[in-house]
Amino acid sequence: MDQKDISQAVIGRLPRYFRYLGELKDTGIERISSQELSERMKVTASQIRQDFNNFGGFGQQGYGYNVEYLYNEIGKILGLDKTHRFVIIGAGNLGQALGGYINFERRGFIFSGIFDVNKDIIGKDVRGIKVRSMDELDEFIKANDIDIAVLTLPKTGAVEVAERLASDGIKAIWNFAHVDLHLTNDIQVENVHLSDSLMKLSYNLNRNTSENDVF
Amino acid sequence: MDQKDISQAVIGRLPRYFRYLGELKDTGIERISSQELSERMKVTASQIRQDFNNFGGFGQQGYGYNVEYLYNEIGKILGLDKTHRFVIIGAGNLGQALGGYINFERRGFIFSGIFDVNKDIIGKDVRGIKVRSMDELDEFIKANDIDIAVLTLPKTGAVEVAERLASDGIKAIWNFAHVDLHLTNDIQVENVHLSDSLMKLSYNLNRNTSENDVF
Numbered sequence: 001m002d003q004k005d006i007s008q009a010v011i012g013r014l015p016r017y018f019r020y021l022g023e024l025k026d027t028g029i030e031r032i033s034s035q036e037l038s039e040r041m042k043v044t045a046s047q048i049r050q051d052f053n054n055f056g057g058f059g060q061q062g063y064g065y066n067v068e069y070l071y072n073e074i075g076k077i078l079g080l081d082k083t084h085r086f087v088i089i090g091a092g093n094l095g096q097a098l099g100g101y102i103n104f105e106r107r108g109f110i111f112s113g114i115f116d117v118n119k120d121i122i123g124k125d126v127r128g129i130k131v132r133s134m135d136e137l138d139e140f141i142k143a144n145d146i147d148i149a150v151l152t153l154p155k156t157g158a159v160e161v162a163e164r165l166a167s168d169g170i171k172a173i174w175n176f177a178h179v180d181l182h183l184t185n186d187i188q189v190e191n192v193h194l195s196d197s198l199m200k201l202s203y204n205l206n207r208n209t210s211e212n213d214v215f
Numbered sequence: 216m217d218q219k220d221i222s223q224a225v226i227g228r229l230p231r232y233f234r235y236l237g238e239l240k241d242t243g244i245e246r247i248s249s250q251e252l253s254e255r256m257k258v259t260a261s262q263i264r265q266d267f268n269n270f271g272g273f274g275q276q277g278y279g280y281n282v283e284y285l286y287n288e289i290g291k292i293l294g295l296d297k298t299h300r301f302v303i304i305g306a307g308n309l310g311q312a313l314g315g316y317i318n319f320e321r322r323g324f325i326f327s328g329i330f331d332v333n334k335d336i337i338g339k340d341v342r343g344i345k346v347r348s349m350d351e352l353d354e355f356i357k358a359n360d361i362d363i364a365v366l367t368l369p370k371t372g373a374v375e376v377a378e379r380l381a382s383d384g385i386k387a388i389w390n391f392a393h394v395d396l397h398l399t400n401d402i403q404v405e406n407v408h409l410s411d412s413l414m415k416l417s418y419n420l421n422r423n424t425s426e427n428d429v430f
Contacts, residue, residue, distance in 0.1 A: 011418050015411035019393075042397060078414045079421030093312030098409075100308055103393075109413060147420065172420040174413060178234075178318075182257060190416040192409070194313075196230035198324060198389060199293045201405040203226050205362065205387040206294030 006054050013051055014074055016041065021071040033064035083108045085146050086174075089161055090153030091116040091124065091131045094176060098150055099126040109148070113140055117157075141168040148172045155179040221269050228266055229289055231256065236286040248279035298323045300361050301389075304376055305368030306331040306339065306346045309391060313365055314341040324363070328355055332372075356383040363387045370394040 020041055024032060034052075038045040052058050055077060058070050075081060086104075088095045091114050098104075099111050114126050117134050124131045132140065140146070149165045151158055151173060158177030165173065165187075172188040175181050181189045235256055239247060249267075253260035267273050270292060273285050290296060301319075303310045306329050313319075314326050329341050332349050339346045347355065355361070364380045366373055366388060373392030380388065380402075387403040390396050396404050 012411075012415055014418065015408070015414035016395075018414065019408070019411070042395075077418065079417040080414065082421065084417065084420070093308050093315055097308030097312055101409075103410060104413065107410070107414065107417075109417075148416070172416050174416050180231075180257075188416060188419040190412055190419070192412050193230070193234070194316075194407070195318065195322070196227075196234070197405055197407050198319065199230035199233065199295065199322065200227055201363070201387050201389050201403060202294040202299065202322075202324075203229065203292065204403040204405075205299070206297065 010051050010054050013043075014078055017048075017051070018071065018074045018078060018080075021067055021074065024067045025071050029067055031064045032067055034059070036064070080107050083110060084148050084172075085110045085112040085144060086148035086150055087113040087115065087137075087141065087146050088150045088152060089115050089134075089137070089165075090151065090177075091118075091121045091126065092152060095150070095152035096126050098152065099129065102127075112144055112146060115140075138164065138168050141165070141170060146170065148174060150174045150176070151181075152176045225266050225269055228258075229293055232263075232266070233286065233289045233293060233295075236282055236289065239282045240286050244282055246279045247282055249274070251279070295322050298325060299363050299387075300325045300327040300359060301363035301365055302328040302330065302352075302356065302361050303365045303367060304330050304349075304352070304380075305366065305392075306333075306336045306341065307367060310365070310367035311341050313367065314344065317342075327359055327361060330355075353379065353383050356380070356385060361385065363389060365389045365391070366396075367391045 020037065034045040034048045037048055041048075049059070055073070058073060059065050086109055088099050088111070091099075095114060095116075099114050104111065111127065111129065113132060114129055115132050115134050115137050116122055122131050122133050141149075147170070149170050149172075151161065153161065155178040158175065158179050159181065162173055162175070162181050162183060166183055170187065173181060173183070173190070175189055175191045176194070178193065178195065180191055183189060235252065249260040249263045252263055256263075264274070270288070273288060274280050301324055303314050303326070306314075310329060310331075314329050319326065326342065326344065328347060329344055330347050330349050330352050331337055337346050337348050356364075362385070364385050364387075366376065368376065370393040373390065373394050374396065377388055377390070377396050377398060381398055385402065388396060388398070388405070390404055390406045391409070393408065393410065395406055398404060
């Protein structure tokens with residue numbers, strides 16, 4: 001099946017399946033039915049089967065899914081059997097938090113460099129890697145086979161830096177800057193807007209506490 | 216219109232409208248058509264009109280939308296005209312990053328306390344607020360009118376802490392721990408799984424660089 005046919009909604013659910021299957025595998029569970037998986041994940045069994053059918057199904061009728069096989073197959077679909085080297089642009093608290101997160105390494109994402117413009121931060125150690133000056137960025141990306149850039153810098157500099165990364169040949173941007181990036185070429189962008197998530201929580205909180213209101 | 220009728224998909228798009236309208240407002244633009252907004256936001260004008268119709272429409276035909284009015288109305292729907300006090304549980308880099316983010320205050324989210332179990336971190340200053348021991352958590356929440364708890368602690372402690380927060384009367388949890396929280400009562404939960412977002416990027420990156428592959 002050609003991967004291009006699969007919707008981003010389905011893709012967006014794959015990491016969650018991968019996470020639950022990893023937990024099942026770690027607790028020694030070898031097989032699971034779509035019904036049992038459904039109960040754990042609070043989605044319908046029909047949704048699970050539909051999602052998996054996009055990739056040929058994975059299943060053995062009557063016996064449920066083989067947990068380790070399913071975990072490995074979804075991992076491969078997500079590209080987690082490959083290694084990707086990433087750099088972080090912006091060595092503030094969020095940049096340092098992401099650089100320090102060792103679980104990314106377990107998934108094949110190798111923290112390779114971290115950059116900032118602030119002279120007080122340059123040279124500081126983040127999990128064994130020294131913060132470099134932005135002046136070294138372009139050469140570093142080209143010389144070190146970097147696929148992914150993580151943007152944890154203020155919104156004012158983000159668009160300019162993204163365009164610079166594009167011309168350096170980066171393949172994907174994980175963007176935490178508070179601006180949507182629309183790059184014209186083949187660069188993949190995943191925007192993470194933390195404020196948007198907090199506002200959604202705020203909506204549900206206010207709706208919940210005033211659910212008899214009409215507007 | 217009763218807010219209960221509105222889907223989470225629509226709610227999930229409101230913060231992005233709010234963000235774009237804020238930028239328009241800041242640059243002095245007073246009116247905008249759904250077509251112009253559509254071009255900026257890379258969504259269809261029909262989607263915008265459908266989303267806004269959930270809230271009565273907002274629009275003036277022929278003249279487009281009044282930017283400031285629309286910005287304020289969407290802000291109210293999101294509950295941003297109210298004040299919410301939040302605490303952060305887990306004063307690692309991510310917790311400190313979120314505590315330091317002053318834009319939350321502009322939206323009415325007041326950073327009121329930060330807690331950790333680590334004796335080396337307790338007492339440290341995060342934007343004028345001292346990190347407190349987890350022993351003080353329950354009393355602090357009850358005494359300080361705290362609505363929202365932000366969980367930036369490891370997955371192992373998250374479920375237990377969430378249940379503790381529930382019995383303290385917290386109304387909403389913004390969860391960054393790597394586990395889905397399913398609380399039974401009226402507590403709103405917004406799970407932010409950063410690894411899931413990175414895996415989705417990984418999928419698109421691998422699909423993009425091997426788009427002729429069939430599997």
